[in-house]
Amino acid sequence: MDQSAVLEARRLYNARLALKADKTRAVWFPIAVLAVLLALPLLQLTSSNYNYVLHLVLYTASYVVMASGWNILGGFAGYISLGHNVFFAIGGYFAGMIYARYGVSTIILAPLAGLVAAVVGYVIGRITLKVRGPSFIISSLALVMIFRILFDNWDFVGGAAGVSLPAIDLPVKWAKVPYYYAFVVMAAVTVYATYRIKHSKFGLGLRAISKDEIKAESAGIDTRFYKTLAFAMSAFFVGMAGAVWGEYLTYIRPNIFLIILVSVNMVLMCILGGKGTIAGPVIGAILIVAFNEACVIFFGGSEINILATGLVMALALMFFPLGIIGSLARSGRLPRILNWD
Amino acid sequence: MLTVTNLCKHFGGIRAVDGCSFTAEAGKITALIGPNGAGKTTAFNCISRTMAPTSGEVWLDGGRIDHLRPHEITAKGLSRTFQISRNLADMTVLENIVCQAPIRGWRGLMKPAMPPEEVAKAEGILEFLGISRLAHEDGANLSYGQKKLMDFAALLMSDPKIILLDEPAGGVNPSLLEEIIGHIRKLNEAGLTVLIVEHNMDLIMRLSHRVVVMAQGQVIADGPPEMVREDPAVLDAYLGGALEAA
Amino acid sequence: MAHTLQILILGLALGGVFALMGAGLSLVFGVMRIVNLAHPVMIIGGAYVAYWGFRLWGVDPLVTLPIAAVILAAVGVILYKVVFEKEAKAATYSEMTVLLTFAVAMIIEGALGTAFSNTQRVTSPDYATDAIFIGDIFIPTGQLYAGIVSLVIISGLALFLKYSRFGYAIRATTQNRDAASLLGVNVNLVSMVSFAIGVGLAGAAGALVSFVFSFFPAKHWEWIAILMSLVVLGGMGSILGTVVAAFLLSVIAAFVGAYVGATWSTMTFFLALFLILIVRPQGLFGDKPELA
């Protein structure tokens, strides 16, 4: 009964598994990225105008906030929501209207707007989180439609026509900078927060919920509370992004926030990067924004644009079902600098 | 400690549990046996509230628990395993187990997911069950028996006062079973109350202090193992004279 | 009174069309656990077949209907082969397919838009803008024909699924893929065929839609949520449920549209969805979920 060769093979495999378990992180990398981003507006001191670069980074950062926020519910707890732009809208309208009427900057209001979104999220979650899987996804779609109709018919906020907000009183070259910092800082905070959540008992509980709710419940996890809390938390971040986004665009209107493309972007970024991972939404956001930009450059934005986006999405899903980060991690080829989990 | 009185669970016309009452005494090992479809698993489900009982009461430590939600019952110190193991895919065995560790209050929520002391404890349990090499394997990638073992390990993680085991021996290798029996006994001696469903009569006879026999949703016999074993009703309904084989 | 009856008729007429639009979606979900977000855009694909048939040769959309169904079914086969076959075994299948079909929807929309531009189209056979008047009450013939045709198709399908051997195979594959294949069912073939049927239904629905609504490639976004609500309301995967939900909600929506305001009529579908989630999460005809 010779067992040594088999044992050896098994040992190697087990060693690989163990290796996967403790991979030291390259903490310096995200910090370095952040530092570079914080210094980027200095470019404006040169003679050329880098507004569009700032815009792209800011835009990406705003999606990092949203996608990472979405990730708390969709990635950790496994409830895919195609309706998170509702909170984007709530944040945007709440802060935007206060800004329009009382002139308080939305950057200051953002956390408060997030909180409002979170409260609404909590209430909605109590209803929709009763179902999971496809039914939940569809309920989230319906949620968008409901809010769309409500906002369209709410005269106080300008109905379907929306409200235009006063533009910030800075020279063109510097007008983007406050928003730039707001979004970059929010993105950093959100990513760090999701990291903390994932590595907390709460995060572990969410992951359990995403796999088997009955088992999780009998393991002592208050599933209903956990998932509604997750819903509220993710609504918080998305709402925060919405708050500043409105002022940045100088315009709030239902079909800026409540179009399906916004929530699809969040989902797509997470899936492409790696749902449930920390770096995933960041990578996803960068890739999707870059991709959209490339589409605009090469196709001038057209039907082909939509076709190409769909193709990329389909290919990503087919070949990286776990997302780029997730798939690389599974095969053990994830560069250390991207292992933020 | 755990008292079930007049528990009923009906599914349409099927009376899975039909007015069943029994008690699991503190510090004792109580076995629940009976033919297939007797209602044992359903009774477990009603006790742990994975299902809502149609009627009847469940008392734990003098408090009624049949209106609580499952996690609240778990928090009161009652943990269970499932007959068909439920495990969490995409989470390592270690995470599967640590996930069952109790969490206290709001502040507990934000504590680290895998604190060293819990990991150490989990690893200890895995070591004992002989599956420590699987600690970092995906929970879904285990064999049937290994999953049962993992369930058992997770159960021990939650520091329960009473555990409900649904066929813990099913699909487990006999050699390992010996050790598990030993372990359950040790835990019991340390004060843990055990309620166990099993078809392995050998195990039941050796382990349990008291045996409750169910058939068609009702308790048909209740007493020390030796007595139950002789009971003609039990022999007829359940054992079919098969005992001499074991 | 006459007015009420009129609104009821208009609601029912619209319900017939929605029923067929939702039926294919429900079938594909019921059978394959695919939430086919591309279903509405496939309907639009079917509508284009009818449109070009009508525009180039003046063929009645009702005649083009089987052709649209076959063409779309062929598209379904290709899609299944390319996209879904590989995914079919994955554990997170159901969720994955939501996103995959979303991507497919964008691809089809983009392709249709590139080919036919995003101009609104509509076929206008004479009956499309005609109505049968009984006294003051009228029944729009376009929607009447569409409703009758769709009910015929749906009943045929339901019978086929219930009584044919293939229907058995479909249900078995849905419930336990491995088990079905261990009992001699070629599960890949079954999945492919049932997906093709579902997509073919979209094609058929498209032919009807072509003269009932106006359409353009991007229009499908407007339908997704409505059709999905029907499916959830009916109980995921229950064709009967979807049909009942379609009629029920269309009628309610018609009354809301007439008495509360046109803006609020689509709201009916979504509010109903939320109501049902509160009182009966499994939908009208769905199975009760595991944990009560």
Next chain:
Amino acid sequence: MTELLTVTGITAGYGDGPAILDGAHLTVEPGKVHCIIGPNGAGKSTLLKAICGMLKIRKGEVRFKGERLNGLRPDQIYRKGIVFVPQERALFPKMSVRENLRMGGFIMDDAHELDRRVEEVMERFPILKERAHQKAGTMSGGQQQTLAMARTMIIKPDIVMLDEPSLGLAPKIVKEMFEIMAMMAKDGITILLVEQNALMGLKHADWGVVLDLGRTLFEGPAAEVLGDPRIQELYLGGKRAA
């Protein structure tokens, strides 16, 4: 010796994971009961899955009546006459008991014959007759096991492979189950079973196989396996079995 099924040195695993089976071999003779034993995670279930086509065989081959089975789909292998009841039972949870049984004869063309067989099998297992309209997924653990077992009897295959058939069955039913198996064997149906209830399994078997770490460690007449002290020590619960 006329083998019905031969497995020679097969290597197989899940996805692109490590090889779970690592050169396992097995010979199955017609009309006999074969029992595979081994510790948890030895690869017993994996072996059966590899034979019936659910897993890709990386190396080695499986021959059935001289024909290579490698690379065939499960449904093709089933049609050749190999029935497999996995450990998870493979029922259709939302179909009724009767429909589940009917699915057992899915490949039969004669609907009346199928109905007749279903009735016959239900006669044999009264609980199934009683619960003919209950959904399989709501049956108790043991009832499901009975149903899965009964379903194999709808058609007359050459080989029935059972993964732990006694799992979750009451002692009385276990006994019946083994009796039925003996009867099937007498009818010329070859049986290959995996058992953790090893004593019971080996006692009713003609041939015993010990599998560990993905390899066949021992193969021989069941009595011989039962008698081997090393095997007793390692796999049968040691001293107590003696």
Next chain:
Amino acid sequence: QEGPIKIGASLPLTGNFSIAGQKHRQGYQLCIDLINEKGGINARQVELIVSDNRSDPATAINQYERFINVDDVDAVYGTFSSRLTFPVASILAKNNMVHPVPAGGALRIYTQGHKNIFYFQPNAAEYAGASLKEVIETLVPADNRPTTAAVVAADDFFANAIEAGLLGTTVTDPADGSVVADLSPGYLEQVGIEVVFNEKWPEEGFNDWLNLANSIKQSGAELIVGLTASAEEAVQLTRALKTVRATPKLVYLSQGTQAEFAEGTGSSADGILVHSSWHIDAPFQSVLVGEPFGNPEFAVAFKEAYGEVPDEDSAIPFAVCQAIEQAMTATGTTDNAKLGEWLSARTNDDPVRTILGRFAWDERGLPVDKPHLMTQWNDGELQFVFPTDEFKTSEMSYPKGGF
């Protein structure tokens, strides 16, 4: 300064406004091609950069920023629809660009105090109803005027604006609740018409046209005012009215001058009034690169380039392009501040001359002294019926009767 003059335009080439968006592109492109043929502006060729904003405001904003910051354009052309123009206006103002607006009639766009915004249609949408009022006063026999009206409108910026004028509501700015314009009593009341039915349908996802048409019919209104946001909706509404066999005396739609409308509705279109900013029969005197260029030439050039007869959706952008060309030629630069100054300084005596006629603007950017034209479909042809005093017009048919 070498190289071509670059001009950017973000248009809704896809999405809800795609028909209009495509036609706008044709209008812009045709004009620029003609300019280049004639030697360009100030001896420089002109390059048009168009990108598709999918009818989405956020995308439109982004694309104009791209034009300014990345493509480094010398000037921009406006986009289509009030919806998209509203947000774009702020961004262009912020960047000190001249903003010529081909379509974006809602008053609120012009009351935000932006400099250098210029509207290229007769007047703000709120005042468009004035021509309907005048048509009824002058062309409809006094003893047979409609006395009741059903007013249905898309929930759209532009449609709502026209509705506000007709119904005489107060337009407020939701940002601070201030009053933008008080339009009471409204044009309909001024001609003694009572509104018996008033309804809105949502901007997207509305399918229930028959129900709406039925309600209109039930109301018994003699005048049907359909304030559709696009030609597509106009087709739907008309078909539904035909199906329910409504028999109003007069029908007025806010969109529907396009060939697509005639194609989708056939003979039902007969007798329907649509207001317009342009008609081929209006013999306005215009200039292109210093040479006279009239509507007939425009129509010929358009037909040659695209094989179709132009409609207002191509004519308006053409006019925009003409005006910017005239400004650049006159000032000899592409400096937007100078261009803006020049355009602002136009008066009725020294206007910009386009195929839409003369343009001079008030300080808000709205044209002064320009009435809307009224057109009517008759026998598959869009006829020019009002105003009657300026040029030759066709006879208006009345009453409409059935569809």
